[in-house]
Amino acid sequence: MKRTPASYLPPITLQDREEIPIYRQLYDWFRRAITGGQLRPGQRVPSTRNLATELKISRMPVLGAFEQLLAEGYLETFVGSGTCVARSIPDDTLRRPVVNARNVLHEIVKKRGPRRLSRRGVALTHLPAQSWLDNLGAFRVSLPALDHFPIDVWSKLVARHSRRPPKGIMAYGDAMGYQPFREAIADYLGAVRGVRCEASQILVTTGSQQALQISAQVLLNPKDRVCIEEPGYPGARQAFITVGAQLIPVRVDRDGMNVREIVRRGRDAHAVYVTPSHQYPIGVTMSAARRMLLLNWAARSGAWIIEDDYDSEYRFGSRPIASLQGLDTDERVIYIGTFSKVMFPALRLGYVVVPKDLVRAFAAARDAADIFSSTLYQAVLTDFLREGHFARHIRRMRMLYLDRRKTLTNAIDSQMKDMLEVIGAEAGMHLVGLLPRGANDVAVSRMAAQRGISAIPLSACYLTLPTRSGLILGYGGANSHQIRDGISKLRMSVQRSGER
Ligand SMILES: Cc1ncc(COP(=O)(O)O)c(C=O)c1O
Numbered sequence: 001m002k003r004t005p006a007s008y009l010p011p012i013t014l015q016d017r018e019e020i021p022i023y024r025q026l027y028d029w030f031r032r033a034i035t036g037g038q039l040r041p042g043q044r045v046p047s048t049r050n051l052a053t054e055l056k057i058s059r060m061p062v063l064g065a066f067e068q069l070l071a072e073g074y075l076e077t078f079v080g081s082g083t084c085v086a087r088s089i090p091d092d093t094l095r096r097p098v099v100n101a102r103n104v105l106h107e108i109v110k111k112r113g114p115r116r117l118s119r120r121g122v123a124l125t126h127l128p129a130q131s132w133l134d135n136l137g138a139f140r141v142s143l144p145a146l147d148h149f150p151i152d153v154w155s156k157l158v159a160r161h162s163r164r165p166p167k168g169i170m171a172y173g174d175a176m177g178y179q180p181f182r183e184a185i186a187d188y189l190g191a192v193r194g195v196r197c198e199a200s201q202i203l204v205t206t207g208s209q210q211a212l213q214i215s216a217q218v219l220l221n222p223k224d225r226v227c228i229e230e231p232g233y234p235g236a237r238q239a240f241i242t243v244g245a246q247l248i249p250v251r252v253d254r255d256g257m258n259v260r261e262i263v264r265r266g267r268d269a270h271a272v273y274v275t276p277s278h279q280y281p282i283g284v285t286m287s288a289a290r291r292m293l294l295l296n297w298a299a300r301s302g303a304w305i306i307e308d309d310y311d312s313e314y315r316f317g318s319r320p321i322a323s324l325q326g327l328d329t330d331e332r333v334i335y336i337g338t339f340s341k342v343m344f345p346a347l348r349l350g351y352v353v354v355p356k357d358l359v360r361a362f363a364a365a366r367d368a369a370d371i372f373s374s375t376l377y378q379a380v381l382t383d384f385l386r387e388g389h390f391a392r393h394i395r396r397m398r399m400l401y402l403d404r405r406k407t408l409t410n411a412i413d414s415q416m417k418d419m420l421e422v423i424g425a426e427a428g429m430h431l432v433g434l435l436p437r438g439a440n441d442v443a444v445s446r447m448a449a450q451r452g453i454s455a456i457p458l459s460a461c462y463l464t465l466p467t468r469s470g471l472i473l474g475y476g477g478a479n480s481h482q483i484r485d486g487i488s489k490l491r492m493s494v495q496r497s498g499e500r
Contacts, residue, residue, distance in 0.1 A: 009039075009045070009046065010033060010038050010039075012026070012029050012055060014026070014055065014057070021061065022057060022061040023060075023061035023062075023064035023065045023068075024065075026061060026062060026065035027064075027065040027068050027069060030045075030065065030069055030074065030075070031069070031074060034074050034085055034086075034089055035089065039085045040085060041085050041086065041087045041088070041089065042084055042085060042087055043084060043085045044081075044082055044083070044084050045075065045082075045083050045084065045085065047082060047083070048062040048063050048066055066083065070083075073086055073088075073089070074086055074089060119244070120241060120242055120243075120244055123241050124238065124241065124242065127234075127238070128460075130456075130460070131445075131446055131449045132445040132446070132448065132449045132453075132454050132455055132456055132457070133454065133456075134449065135449060135452055135453075135454050136454065136477070137452040137453050137454050137478075137482075137486065138452075138453055138454070138478040138482045138483060138485070138486030138489075139453055139454050139455045139471075139473040139474050139475070139478065139486055139490075140454040140474050140477055140478075141429075141430050141454070141456055141472050141473075141474035142340065142341060142345060142429070142430075142474060142476075143345070143429075143474055143476055143477030144341055144342070144343075144344060144345075144397065144429065144476045144477060145397060145400055145401075145404075145476055145477055146344060146477060147479075148396065148397065148400060149343070149344060149393070150389060150392075150393060153384070153389050154380070154384065157380045157383050157384060158376070158380050160380075160383070161376055161379045161380050161383075162376060165376070168375065169375050169376055169379060170375075172371065172372070173372045173373075173375045173378075174372060175203075175363045175364075175366045175367040175371060175372050176200075176202070176203050176204065176359070176362075176363050176366070176372075177202060177203060177204025177351070177372065177373065177378060178204065178375050178378035178379060178382065179199070180379070180382045181204060181378040181379070181381060181382045182199040182200075182202040182204060182351075183199040184381075184382050184385040184386055185199075185202050185204075185337075185351050185385075186198060186199040186201070186202055188385060188390075189323075189335075189337070189353065192313075193309065193312065193322065193323045193325075193326070193337075194322030194323055194325075194326035195323050195325050195326055195335055195353055196325065196326055197325075197335075197353045200356075200359065201353050201354050201355070201356060201359060202351050202352075202353060202354075203351060203352045203354055203359075203362050203363065203366060204349065204350075204351050204372075204373050204378060205349075205350045205351060205352060205366070205373065206348040206349065206350065206370070206373055207338050207339075207340055207345070207348050207349065207350040208308060208310055208336045208337065208338040208340070208350040209235050209239065209350075210350065210369070211336040211338075211350050211351065211352040212235065212236050212239035212240075212273075212306070212308070212336065213239045213242065213369070214352065214362060214365045214366055214369065215239075215304075215306050215334050215336070215352065215362075216239045216240050216242065216243045216245065217243055217365050218358065218361045218362055218365050219270065219271055219304050219306075219334070220240070220243050220245045220270055220271060221243075221244075221270075222243065222244030222245070223244060223245070223246055224245050224246065224270040224271070225245070225246045225247075225248055225266065225268060225269045225270060226240050226245045226246070226247055226248065226269065226270060226271045226272070226273060227248045227250045227257075227262050227265075227266045227269050227271070227272040227273070228240070228247050228248065228249055228250065228272075228273045228463070229249075229250060229252050229257050229273065229274060229275065229279060229280075230249035230250055230251055230252060230462060230463055230464065231252065231281060231282065231458060231461035231462045231466070232249070232252070232273070232275075232280065232281075232461055232463075233273075233275065233280045233281075233308065233461070234460060234461060236273050236306075236308065237463065240273070245270075245271075247463060248265060248266055248269060249462075249463040249464055250262055250265070250266070250272075252279055252282055252284065253284075254284050255284070255286065255287040255289075255290055256274075256276060256279055256284055256285060256286030256287060256290055257272075257274050257276075257279070257286060257290070257294075258290075259290045259293040259294045259297065260293075262294070262297060263293070263297050266303075267301065269301070269303050270303055270304065271303055271304040271305070271306055272294065272298070272303060272304070272305050272306065273306045273308065274286070274294070274305060274306070274307060274308070274324070275307075275308045275309070275310065276291060276307060276309075276321075276323075276324050277309050277312040277321050277323070277427075278310075278311055278312060278315075278427045278428045279424075280308070280310065280461075281424070281430070281432055281456070281458060281461050281472045282423065282424050282432060283423060283424015283425065283426065283427065283428065283430070283431060283432060284424060285321055285426075285427070286324075291324055291327060292327070294324070295324065295327060295328055295329075295330070295332065295333075298330070298332040298333075299329075299330040299332060303332070304332060304333075304334060305324060305328070305332050305333045305334070306333075306334045306336065307323060307324045307325055307333050307334065307335045307336065308336050309323055309335060309336065309337050310336075310337070310338055310340075310341065311341045311342075311427070311428040311429060312427070313341070313342050313394050313398075314341075314394075314397070314398055314401055314427055314428050314429060315426065315427040316398075316401075316402050316405065316425075316426055316427060317426045317427075318426065323335060325353060331355040331356070331357070332355075333355075334352060334353070334354065334355070334358075335352065335353035336350065336351070336352050336353075337350060337351055337353075338350035338351075339381065341428075341429060341476070342390070342393070342394055342397070343381070343384075343393075347377060347381070348373070349373060349377060349378065349381060397476075401429055401475065401476055403480075404475040404476065404478065404479075404480070404483065405425055405431070405475055407475075407480045407483045407484070408431070408473065408475045408483050408487070409422055409425060409431070411483055411484050411487040412433060412487060415487050415488060415491050416433070416487060416490065416491050416494070419433075419435065419436065419491065419494050420433030420434065420435065420470075420471070421433065421434040422434075429474055429475060429476035430472055430473060430474040430475065430476075431472075431473055431475070432458060432470050432471070432472055432473070433470055433471045433473055434458075434468055434469075434470040435469045435470050435471065435494070437468075437469075438469075439469050439494070439497070439498070440469065440497060441457035441458055441459050441469035441470055441471060442457045442459060442460070443497040444457070444471065444490075444493050444494050444497045445457040445471065447493035447496055447497055448471075448489060448490055448493040451489040451492070451493065452489075453486050453489050453490060453493070454474075455471040455472065455473055455490060456471070456472040457469070457470075457471065457472075458470035458471065458472060471490070
C-alpha cells in the first residue's frame with residue numbers, strides 16, 4: 001500500500017484530571033484528528049514507545065488507546081512499516097467541512113472594510129496582473145536555453161561541495177558574500193566589463209532585483225526623486241516604489257537615456273537608474289558622449305548612478321562596451337549584475353559593486369533583509385568560474401543565441417513583416433517588435449498568453465502614456481521549432497486582437 005511518509009503530529013495536550021483517563025484522552029484526540037482531517041489517511045503515526053517518551057507518560061495508556069483505535073479501524077499496522085492512519089475511516093461522514101480561508105477573509109473584509117496597508121503596500125497592489133508571465137512558452141523574456149546548460153558539470157560541482165561540507169558551507173556566512181566568490185566576481189568584472197573594484201566592494205545578492213532593492217534602501221529617503229528610463233524596467237520601478245521614491249521618467253532614444261533631459265528636469269534628483277550597455281527593453285546602447293555627460297552631471301550634482309548591467313555578456317554585432325562604472329572617477333556608480341541570464345534564474349545569485357565608503361551601509365542593509373545568500377551555491381559557482389566552465393558556457397550560448405535571433409528575425413520577416421518592426425536585436429536575449437501605431441499590445445499579449453506564448457507588451461514598461469506599442473520577445477529559451485510556431489501563434493493573436 002502507498003503510504004504518506006512520516007510527518008508532523010499536531011500538538012497533543014493531555015489534562016491531568018482523574019475523571020478522564022489518559023488512554024481515553026489519547027483515543028479521543030486521535031479520533032478527532034483523524035475525522036477532522038488533521039491526520040490524513042495513510043499518514044504514519046509515531047510508535048507507542050516514541051509517543052509515550054514524547055508525552056512523558058508511561059507506555060500503558062498509549063498501548064490502550066492504539067489498541068482501541070486499531071480495533072475500530074482508525075489505525076492500521078503493517079509488518080515492518082509501523083502504524084498508520086487507516087485508508088478508509090469508519091465514520092468518514094463525521095469529517096468537519098474544510099474551512100475555506102478565503103471565505104473567512106472575505107467575511108472579515110465585508111464586515112470591517114479593507115484592512116490597513118502602508119501607502120507603499122497599496123501602491124504595490126495596484127500593479128496590473130501580467131498573464132503573459134504565467135507561462136514559460138516561446139518568447140519568455142529572461143529565460144536562457146536551460147536545455148543547453150552544462151548540467152553534468154554543475155551537478156559534479158554541487159556534489160563536490162555537498163558530500164562532506166566544511167562548517168563554513170552550512171553555518172551562517174558573511175552578509176557581503178563568500179570571500180572566494182567575491183574574488184572570482186571581481187576578477188571577472190575587471191577583465192570582461194572594465195569594472196574597477198576590489199573583492200571587498202562586491203556584495204553578493206539574490207539576483208539584481210535584490211541589488212536594486214538594497215540600493216534603493218541605502219541611498220533614498222521617501223519622496224527623493226529618481227530618474228528612470230522611459231520605457232524602462234518595471235522591476236526597478238517596483239524597487240524604488242517600495243522605498244517611497246518619486247519617479248521621474250526620462251525618454252530613451254537611439255543613443256540611450258536622454259541625459260540632457262536629466263540635466264534639465266532632474267536638478268535635485270538623488271539617483272538615476274540606467275541600463276547603458278543594453279537598454280531594457282528597447283535594446284539601444286548609450287553613446288560615449290552621453291555616458292560622459294551623465295558622469296559629469298552626477299559628480300556636479302552629487303547624485304548616484306545605479307547601473308544595471310543585466311545581460312551585457314551577449315553582444316552580437318559589435319564588441320562589448322565597457323561599463324559606466326569603469327569610467328567613473330567620482331565613485332558615484334553603483335554597478336549591478338546578475339547570473340540569472342548567463343546561468344539560470346532560479347540560482348538567485350547576483351551582485352552589487354559598492355563604492356568603498358558605502359560598503360558598511362550595504363552590508364548592514366543585506367544583513368537586515370535576509371542576512372546572506374546560500375553559501376553552497378556561491379562555492380559551486382566559484383569553481384564554475386575559476387575552472388573555465390563559465391567562459392566556455394558563455395561562448396557556446398553566444399553562438400546559440402545568435403542562431404536563435406536569426407531564426408526569430410527570419411520568422412518575423414516571413415510571417416509578420418507587415419505587423420512587427422524589429423528593433424534592438426544587436427545584443428542580449430530579447431528584441432522588440434513594434435506593432436502598427438494604435439495597436440493594443442496588452443490585448444495581443446493576453447491573447448498570445450492563452451495560446452501558451454509569453455510576449456511582454458511594451459506599454460507595460462512605460463510610466464506615462466506609451467508613445468509606441470509593441471512586444472518584447474525573448475529568444476534565449478526557445479528552439480527554432482518553438483520560435484517559428486510561436487510567431488505563427490503571435491500572428492493569429494495580432495489578427496484576432498484587431499478584429500475586436
Ligand atoms: C533589466 C533587468 N534588470 C534586472 C533583472 C532581474 O534579474 P534577476 O533575476 O537577477 O533579479 C531583469 C530580469 O529580467 C532585467 O531584465
